[in-house]
Amino acid sequence: MGKIVVSQNVTLDGVVEDPSGEGGFRHGGWFQQFMGQDWEAWEELELAEAEGAEALLMGRRSDEYFGARSPLMNGEWVDRLNRLPKYVVSATLQEPKWTNATVMSGEAVSEVSKLKRQIPGEIVVYASRPLVRTLMEHDLVDELRLTVFPVVLGAGERLFGETSDKRPLRLIRTKIVGNGLAHLTYERAREA
Structure with missing residues (x-):
């Protein structure tokens, strides 16, 4: 059975909106602005995660975003x-x-539940905030990997919205990435 892994860059206060600054959000562009000297360490982390993945799962806007940019980018x-x-x-x-x-x-x-049964291993979700919220609401997320950037924006769309109930998680790993980023890994806690 597959494992849904949400991998997200997030500010200290949980904002995920407009990390590139291309979306017009007044606090956009925080990803590069607060990456500092940690770019190489972040790339190593992302490559290791991609090498461990069996598939990617995303919403329409993420497909459009990455699809337009991937031909212009290079690297492992x-x-x-x-x-x-x-x-x-x-x-x-x-x-x-x-x-x-x-x-x-x-x-x-229904589609994601079927996908979890069909693909063994990790199915990684990048970006795709509305999809992540739906998956969390229906207990389909098995693991969260949050790379926390050292900034509080005070405004903006956060990774999680309202839920019908609590969603308990258990911290299973922490890692310092470079000099300024924290990488936190949580798994879904079956019992609170």
Whole structure:
């Protein structure tokens, strides 16, 4: 059975909105602004994660974002991501933008549940905030990997929204990435 792993860059106060600064958010661009000297260490972390993945899972906007940029980027991490099978959850998308991608147009919870049964190993979710919220609400996320950037923005879309109930997690790993980033790994706690 597959394991859904949410991998996300996030500010100290949980903001995930507009890390690149391309979205027009007044606090956008925090990813590079607060990366500091940690770029190489972050790339190593991301490459190791991609090498351990069996597939990627994302929403339509993430497919469009990464699909448009991956031909312009180079390096081992991007090469690995391009080779991985990708599954895009979308009711509106007809043709995915990224290579090796399949559109899952049915109901998200059902489609992802099937995918977990079909693919052994890690199915990694990058970005895709609305999808992550749906997966968390329906207890489909097995692990969260948060790379925390040393900044509080005070505003912006956060990774998690309201849920119908508590979602207990257990911290299983911490790692300092470079000199300023924290990488926290949580697994879903079956019992609170």
